[in-house]
Amino acid sequence: MDWNSMSNSAVVQEAGKRIKELRLRKNLSQKQLAEQAGVSVFTVAQIEKGKSVSFVLFIAVIRVLRLLDNMELLLPKPEVSPIELLKLQTKKPRRAGYKKQ
16 A cells, blocks of 8 residues: 555545454454543544544554554654764864854
8 A cells, every 4th residue: 555645534544444443353342442542432433434633542542452563663763874973973062152263
């Protein structure tokens, strides 16, 4: 699936569909998932319908489904190149009022 070619709405709908499939695979009702996540049943239903919810609520739901580790794939920590690291290490802080001549 080419997620980048999809509209934002289509991405949210596909994510909701997958959340529902995972919930059912884990044999959880919407109510059980909501209770474990500390959100309302309405929120779980909105996610599964592909409706917009806050990111914090979404995280609570995916945490219960044990999907939070996948955030590393979604948002990998940027690596600093060795050259950039060297540049950062060799820069000296300038004192206020100091003029380079």
